[in-house]
C-alpha cells in the first residue's frame with residue numbers, strides 16, 4: 207500500500223476548460239511516490255507539502271517518443287524514458303516502433319508490453335509497425351495488432367509505395383485505428399544530413415530538400431481522402447507541409463498533425479556543425495519556422511510532440527554529417543515553448559496547454575482526467591544541463607539555454623510520479 211500525501215496549493219492557478227482559475231489553500235491528496243527513477247538514491251518520504259505561486263496543468267501527452275526498448279537499451283529504456291517524461295510533466299507517451307524486435311506481430315509487441323508493465327512510471331501507448339520489419343514490403347496483420355496498439359506507424363521511414371500506403375490506410379480503417387506517418391520520399395534524399403538551405407550551402411554539407419517531406423504528405427492526403435482513414439502526420443517541418451495540410455483540412459480530410467519544439471524555435475541560421483543539431487526532418491529555414499507558428503495559431507497544427515530520440519554520446523559526437531539523427535526533448539519541451547513562444551507573446555499559455563495536453567488526447571481517444579496533473583513554477587529560471595536529465599540521451603539543441611518553467615510535480619492516476 208502506498209502512503210497518501212497531502213499537497214496544499216497556495217496562490218496557484220489551475221487550467222480549467224480553456225482558462226485559468228485561482229487556487230488558494232486547496233488541499234489535494236495523492237498517492238506518494240514510492241520510487242523516484244530520476245533520483246534512485248533519494249529516499250522519498252511522504253511528508254505533506256505546500257506548493258505556492260505555481261501553475262497546475264492537465265499532465266501533458268506526447269504522441270511521438272522513442273523509448274528504444276526492447277532492442278537499444280544503451281540509448282534508452284522504458285524506465286529512463288518514462289522517468290524523463292514524468293520529469294517533463296507528461297502522463298502519456300506514445301512509443302514508436304523502430305525497435306528490436308519491431309512490434310509487427312502480437313508476440314513482438316507483447317515483448318514491449320511486458321517491459322512497460324514492469325518498468326513504466328507514466329502510461330506508455332505503443333504503436334505497431336505498418337509494414338513487417340519497417341521494410342515497406344509487406345503489411346502487418348492489422349486485425350491481430352489492433353487491440354494491442356495505439357495506431358500504426360513506420361516512423362523513421364516513409365512508406366515509399368503508394369499502393370502499400372493505400373492498403374495500409376484501408377487496413378487501419380477497417381480496425382478503427384489511426385495511421386501515424388513519418389513522411390519522407392527516399393528518392394529525394396541524396397544522403398542529406400541537414401536542411402537544403404543556407405547552412406548546408408555555406409558548409410558544403412549535403413542537404414535534405416523540403417519536398418522530400420511535403421511531397422509524401424500531399425500523396426498521403428489524397429489517399430486519406432480516398433480511403434477515409436484517420437491520418438496523422440508526424441513532425442512537420444516545412445512551410446509547404448503546413449500549406450498542404452491546411453488545404454486538406456479545409457476540404458474535410460480526416461487529418462491531424464504535430465510539430466516539435468525545435469522546429470518552432472530554431473532555424474538553420476542558429477545551428478552549428480554538431481550532432482545536437484541533427485534530427486530528421488532537419489531544422490529548416492526561418493520562413494518555415496514562421497509558417498509553423500502560423501499553422502499552430504490557426505489550428506492547422508493540432509499538437510506538439512517531442513520526437514524524443516535518444517542516442518549514445520558517441521553516436522551524437524560525429525558532427526552534422528556523421529552523427530545519428532535525433533535529439534532528446536521530453537525534459538525541455540514545456541520550458542522551451544513557454545520561454546520562446548508564450549513569454550515572447552507569440553502564443554498564449556492556454557494555447558500551449560491545449561496543444562500539449564488536450565488536443566493529443568482528443569485525437570488519440572484518451573480521456574482528460576482530473577487525477578493527471580503537472581505543476582510548473584513559471585518564474586523559476588534554469589540553464590539546461592543535459593547531465594541533469596533522467597533520459598540516457600544527452601544531445602539537445604537547447605544545451606546551455608536559459609529557460610523559464612520548472613516542473614515541481616507530476617501526478618499520474620492520482621499518484622505522484624515526479625516531485626522536485
Ligand SMILES: [Zn+2]
Nearest residue numbers: 361362388440
Ligand atoms: Zn519520424
